[in-house]
Every structure is written in structure tokens, then in C-alpha cells.
Amino acid sequence: MMPRTLLDKLWQEHEITRRDDGASLLWVDRHLIHEGSHHAFAKLAARKANTAEPGLTYGVVDHYAPTRGAPATTDIARMISTLEDNAERYGITCFGLDDPRQGIVHVIGPEQGLTLPGMLVNCGDSHTSTHGAFGALAFGIGATEVAHVLATQTIWQKKPKSLRIVINGQLAPGVGAKDIALAWISKLGADGARGQAIEYAGETVRSLSMAGRMTLCNLSIEGGGRFGMIAPDQTTFDYVRGRPYAPTDADWDRALEAWASLKSDPDAAFDREVEINAADIVPIVTWGTSPEEALPITSTVPEPNNLEGADAQKLSETLEYMGLRPGQPLSDVVVDQVFIGSCTNARIEDLRDAAAVLSGRKSKVPGLVSPGSKLVKEQAEAEGLDRVFVKAGLDWVGSGCSMCVAMNGDAVPAGNRCASTTNRNFRGRQGRGARTHLMSPAMVAAAAVTGHLADVRPLLAGRGVA
Amino acid sequence: MTGWSRHTGLAIALDQENVDTDQLIPARFMSTPRSEGYGQFLLNDQRRDHTGALIEAHPLNLNPKTSILVMRRNFGSGSSREAAVYALVDFGIRVVLAPSFGDIFASNAVNNGLLPARLPDAVIDRMIAQLGASTAQVTIDLPSSTISIANESVRFDLDATWRQKLVNGWDDIDLTQVHADAIAEYRALRAQQKPWIFSAQETAG
Numbered sequence: 262m263m264p265r266t267l268l269d270k271l272w273q274e275h276e277i278t279r280r281d282d283g284a285s286l287l288w289v290d291r292h293l294i295h296e297g298s299h300h301a302f303a304k305l306a307a308r309k310a311n312t313a314e315p316g317l318t319y320g321v322v323d324h325y326a327p328t329r330g331a332p333a334t335t336d337i338a339r340m341i342s343t344l345e346d347n348a349e350r351y352g353i354t355c356f357g358l359d360d361p362r363q364g365i366v367h368v369i370g371p372e373q374g375l376t377l378p379g380m381l382v383n384c385g386d387s388h389t390s391t392h393g394a395f396g397a398l399a400f401g402i403g404a405t406e407v408a409h410v411l412a413t414q415t416i417w418q419k420k421p422k423s424l425r426i427v428i429n430g431q432l433a434p435g436v437g438a439k440d441i442a443l444a445w446i447s448k449l450g451a452d453g454a455r456g457q458a459i460e461y462a463g464e465t466v467r468s469l470s471m472a473g474r475m476t477l478c479n480l481s482i483e484g485g486g487r488f489g490m491i492a493p494d495q496t497t498f499d500y501v502r503g504r505p506y507a508p509t510d511a512d513w514d515r516a517l518e519a520w521a522s523l524k525s526d527p528d529a530a531f532d533r534e535v536e537i538n539a540a541d542i543v544p545i546v547t548w549g550t551s552p553e554e555a556l557p558i559t560s561t562v563p564e565p566n567n568l569e570g571a572d573a574q575k576l577s578e579t580l581e582y583m584g585l586r587p588g589q590p591l592s593d594v595v596v597d598q599v600f601i602g603s604c605t606n607a608r609i610e611d612l613r614d615a616a617a618v619l620s621g622r623k624s625k626v627p628g629l630v631s632p633g634s635k636l637v638k639e640q641a642e643a644e645g646l647d648r649v650f651v652k653a654g655l656d657w658v659g660s661g662c663s664m665c666v667a668m669n670g671d672a673v674p675a676g677n678r679c680a681s682t683t684n685r686n687f688r689g690r691q692g693r694g695a696r697t698h699l700m701s702p703a704m705v706a707a708a709a710v711t712g713h714l715a716d717v718r719p720l721l722a723g724r725g726v727a
Numbered sequence: 728m729t730g731w732s733r734h735t736g737l738a739i740a741l742d743q744e745n746v747d748t749d750q751l752i753p754a755r756f757m758s759t760p761r762s763e764g765y766g767q768f769l770l771n772d773q774r775r776d777h778t779g780a781l782i783e784a785h786p787l788n789l790n791p792k793t794s795i796l797v798m799r800r801n802f803g804s805g806s807s808r809e810a811a812v813y814a815l816v817d818f819g820i821r822v823v824l825a826p827s828f829g830d831i832f833a834s835n836a837v838n839n840g841l842l843p844a845r846l847p848d849a850v851i852d853r854m855i856a857q858l859g860a861s862t863a864q865v866t867i868d869l870p871s872s873t874i875s876i877a878n879e880s881v882r883f884d885l886d887a888t889w890r891q892k893l894v895n896g897w898d899d900i901d902l903t904q905v906h907a908d909a910i911a912e913y914r915a916l917r918a919q920q921k922p923w924i925f926s927a928q929e930t931a932g
């Protein structure tokens with residue numbers, strides 16, 4: 262048999278039929294929904310269709326979840342109750358606001374063991390690629406497609422091209438998955454992986470925890486890739502075992518056997534390969550309004566004078582929006598606030614990374630710390646991390662998407678500069694006129710304690726952190 | 728959704744790249760029911776000042792009858808929010824011409840009758856230069872994948888399935904139901920081979 266990639270294997274396993282034009286009808290093992298699904302339910306109701314597999318569909322309140330007290334407006338409260346009502350009407354399990362398992366959809370899927378190796382996972386959210394960290398075929402879909410999955414438990418999709426990003430070498434202390442992601446996105450561009458399914462491979466990837474792998478796969482979409490995936494291994498199996506929805510007993514043994522084959526064959530051909538040396542990666546921050554506009558913290562703000570015509574003009578506009586001076590050292594850029602949260606970087610490991618820097622120090626600016634789920638919150642409190650954040654002067658709040666997307670009322674005021682562990686520095690993403698700098702949790706903590714964008718490495722000296 | 732094969736309308740160029748879905752419709756408007764129309768929110772933070780008043784000088788405000796947009800690369804990148812497409816469609820946009828589109832945006836567009844037509848960078852460069860701040864009458868022909876502007880005609884790239892969907896106004900759910908037997912067969916086999924995928928089911932109380 263022809264050697265196959267992980268993508269080939271997952272695709273073949275889920276393909277029900279293929280049309281003449283090459284589009285495949287794929288079976289969906291898990292469908293995750295959130296408040297944004299109201300358009301899809303309206304479509305379903307309009308055609309009087311029912312849900313095909315409510316038992317394979319799980320809902321969660323995250324995008325509009327209040328992080329402090331009650332929903333900020335009646336509109337927001339209505340978005341939440343609409344999801345809860347739809348879930349009830351169609352017989353879908355929903356982790357509602359009061360459920361102890363509530364959290365961000367891409368945090369709770371894996372946390373609950375709903376996401377498993379070999380699955381096809383769909384969700385009406387572009388960061389669904391996160392679940393690919395388990396060796397799953399996971400991709401974000403729009404509302405029309407959500408309605409389609411609800412009605413049929415299948416999705417039409419053309420097989421993407423394959424891109425392998427191989428990362429080898431040792432990461433320096435203070436450098437992590439977020440830096441790897443920003444490094445390849447700035448190298449290939451925000452549309453660098455468009456139309457391609459990314460498989461992350463190499464010894465550096467193997468050495469990442471599941472949290473790090475999820476961060477890496479999560480950010481695939483910021484480089485244009487709808488899919489990100491990593492072959493499952495012992496790290497994956499150790500994470501999955503014992504999760505509430507994970508297989509047990511004989512099923513566990515059978516599952517392990519099936520999962521063992523979920524990797525690219527040694528001679529499998531990829532449409533494209535990119536290699537990155539982990540030793541070359543230093544802590545990275547974004548300076549612009551696209552995730553590709555990222556640079557090592559040790560560099561300076563780009564200068565329009567070095568560009569010509571329209572490019573110079575665009576750069577000037579970006580710098581004006583961001584309130585940056587050409588040539589200014591990035592580490593001189595003063596921040597107004599910080600945010601630690603989102604499906605990219607709000608797992609327990611991320612909170613530990615940030616707390617390791619903040620411990621015994623004060624934040625010079627205000628900020629929010631929003632854990633990725635209620636269970637992460639509980640765990641963090643058991644470890645005393647909440648005390649570290651609160652003593653540093655940051656707000657320890659409830660879990661949800663919060664300031665990542667500014668839908669629940671948590672927003673960065675216009676003109677304010679926020680060091681953020683989130684995934685998008687788009688204009689207006691964190692609120693109208695907000696200035697966002699993306700970076701790792703440790704780097705956000707460094708920005709907090711110094712009051713400006715800062716290299717976290719000196720701050721880690723003598724703290725015994727990797 | 729009704730299909731279409733040919734559209735003639737007013738085109739304008741916005742010389743912007745990486746216009747993401749957060750710009751197309753900021754998240755704070757997304758709790759609005761679709762029935763209220765999403766066109767008002769299109770590119771809100773560019774088109775309106777902080778009081779919500781329209782900024783007159785914005786090309787879309789000067790030309791509210793625009794139905795064709797010429798844009799730079801990576802249009803519609805970012806979030807999967809279909810509301811970005813609703814904002815364009817409800818404003819009256821039928822076609823976006825750009826060198827590249829966000830993958831999820833492009834499928835969402837086709838599902839709502841909006842054509843995401845890919846053109847080479849050089850062609851877009853020329854169109855943006857030619858159009859400047861002015862408008863032009865442009866005709867798009869789906870069956871032949873051509874765009875006619877002034878006396879010139881250029882071909883655009885479009886997936887064959889997407890062309891069919893746009894022309895016929897097809898709904899995937901209808902198409903899929905034809906395969907109901909194959910789906911049922913697949914499901915039975917999967918439940919037998921990978922029972923753990925199904926055993927997690929619980930019914931909401």
C-alpha cells in the first residue's frame with residue numbers, strides 16, 4: 262500500500278462517499294456548539310428538520326459567558342438562554358452557565374474526554390483546529406454548515422493539501438508553543454497555510470505537553486490553515502485516560518490499539534514541508550494588526566522608510582492604529598493592561614507559566630486572568646495560583662471567551678494597549694480601537710510586572726522554571 | 728437561496744489586505760437577530776465614527792449601491808462567523824474579487840450566494856490602480872468564470888462545485904439526504920468498530 266499521511270488516514274476513515282467533483286461527505290464524531298449556533302438552529306427550524314445525532318453533539322456557554330456576576334446586558338443574557346433552550350429542545354447535553362464543567366469549548370472538549378484521537382470534530386468556530394492536537398481531524402465551520410451537521414451528522418469537504426511543519430531542537434527556557442506558532446506564522450504569512458492541513462512533527466513537538474500541543478494546533482488558523490494536527494503518542498494517551506467521556510476497560514484497550522496507527526507512514530509524501538529549528542526561536546510579540554506581524558521581543562518596530570509606495574503607506578496606517586513609533590525598541594512599548602485567557606492559553610499549564618513570573622511581584626497595570634474552564638479554575642485555586650494573581654493586583658475572574666473576543670462586555674477601551682495571551686490582534690477584536698499585542702502567558706506576565714513589553718527570560722532567572 | 732449566473736453591478740476597490748471577519752462585523756453586533764439586517768454593521772468601525780454616525784468619505788458610504796468589492800489578499804480571514812457574510816450580503820454585495828480568501832469565509836460565502844472570486848495579484852493590482860476612488864460597471868458571468876470591466880475580460884478561479892452551488896442556489900442538506908442509506912450504513916459500522924465514540928452519549932435531562 263502507498264505510504265499515507267495522518268491526514269490521508271483520518272480522511273479515509275471518515276469518508277462516506279465522494280462526489281465526482283472531489284468533495285467528500287465526512288462523518289462527524291463530535292459536534293460542539295456554543296451561543297453562536299443560533300443562526301444554525303434558526304435554519305433547522307425554518308426547514309422543520311431535526312437533529313440527526315443529539316447524543317454526539319455537546320453545547321457550552323462560552324462566547325457570551327459573564328466572567329463577573331450576571332450577564333452584562335439583556336441581549337447577552339438572551340444569547341445564553343437561546344443556546345440553553347435550543348439544547349434542551351433538541352436533546353443536546355449542554356454545559357450551561359451553572360454547570361461545573363462549563364468553560365471555553367476548545368478547553369472543555371479535551372478536558373472532558375469528548376475529544377479523542379481519530380475523531381472528526383466540528384464546531385462553528387475557527388479555532389476548532391485545537392482538537393487536532395489529539396490526532397483528530399478537527400476544523401471550524403460556518404453557520405450553514407453547523408445546520409448541516411446538526412441535520413445529518415456529516416459535512417461536505419474537499420480534502421486539503423498537506424503541509425508538514427517539522428520542529429526540531431531544544432526550546433530555550435521561557436520559550437514555548439505560542440512562540441513556535443508566532444514564529445511560523447510570521448515566516449509563512451497569515452495566509453501561508455491556506456487550503457492546507459498542517460501536521461506538526463519533530464522532536465520539539467513530541468516534547469510538548471498536551472497544553473502546548475493544543476496551543477500550537479489552535480493557532481493554525483492564524484496562518485490560514487483550517488486543520489492542525491499532531492500524531493497521538495504516550496503523552497496523548499496519558500492525558501486522555503480517566504477523563505469523564507474517555508473509553509474505559511475493554512473499550513480503552515481497543516481504542517489504544519486503533520490509535521497506535523494514527524501517524525504518518527515514514528515514507529509518506531507531503532505536498533509541502535517546512536522546517537524550523539527550535540533553538541532559533543526567542544520570545545515573540547506581535548506589533549501589528551495581523552498575527553503575521555510578529556517579531557522577537559529583542560527587535561524594533563518596523564520602519565515605513567524601508568518600504569516603498571503602498572506597502573509603506575499600509576505600514577504607517579498600522580503603526581498609527583497601534584500607536585507605535587517606527588524604529589522604537591519593542592521592549593520600550595508601554596502597556597495599559599494585560600489579559601490572560603482564551604482557548605489558546607488559559608489551561609492550567611499556561612496559568613502556572615504566568616504565575617511563575619508573577620509570584621512575589623506586583624503588576625504595574627491592571628488586568629484580567631480568566632481560566633479556560635471552571636475545572637481549570639478549581640485546579641488553579643487548589644494550587645494557590647489565584648493568590649499569586651490577586652496579590653500581584655490582577656483580577657481573578659470566571660471562565661469564558663471574555664476579552665479574547667469582547668462579546669460578553671469585557672473589552673479593551675479604545676486606544677488602550679493590552680498584552681494578551683489570545684490569538685487575534687485584529688483591529689477592534691478586543692474592543693473598538695483596542696491595541697492588542699499577542700504573546701505567551703509568561704510574556705504577558707513579564708509585561709505586567711514591568712509595565713511594558715518585556716523579555717521574560719531575565720525575569721525567570723533563579724526561579725527554576727523551564 | 729436562489730441561484731444566479733450573471734450579475735452586473737457597481738464595483739469599488741478598497742485597497743486593504745487581511746480584512747478579517749472581525750473587521751467585517753465586530754463581535755458586539757452579533758447578538759442581533761438576522762431579521763434586523765446585518766448590512767448596517769458591515770465594516771462598522773471603518774464606516775462609522777464612535778457615535779455610530781456614517782463617515783461620509785468612506786467609499787462604501789459614498790457608493791451605497793456597490794455590489795462588487797475589489798480587495799487585497801486574505802480577505803475574510805479569521806473567525807468562522809457567517810455573520811461576516813450576512814453583513815456583506817445584506818449590504819447588497821454579491822461578489823468579492825481578491826487574490827485570496829480565508830477558507831471558512833469562502834465556504835460560508837458560497838452557502839449564501841456570495842461569490843468569492845480569486846484573481847491573480849497582478850490583476851487585482853491593476854484593478855485597484857484603475858478604479859482608484861471611482862466606480863465602474865462590472866459584469867460577472869459564473870458559467871464562463873469571467874469578469875468584464877470596461878472592454879476587458881478576465882477569468883477568475885472558482886471551484887467547480889462552488890460554481891454549481893451558486894448557479895443553482897443549492898442547499899447541501901437536500902443534496903446530502905440523497906446519501907441517507909450510505910450514511911446509515913457508515914454509522915452502523917462505525918458504532919461497531921469504534922463503540923467508544925458512541926458510548927459517551929448521554930441525554931440532557
Ligand code: SF4
Binds near residue numbers: 365666
Ligand atoms: S477564546 Fe477566543 S478564539 Fe477561543 S473560542 Fe473563544 S472567542 Fe474563539
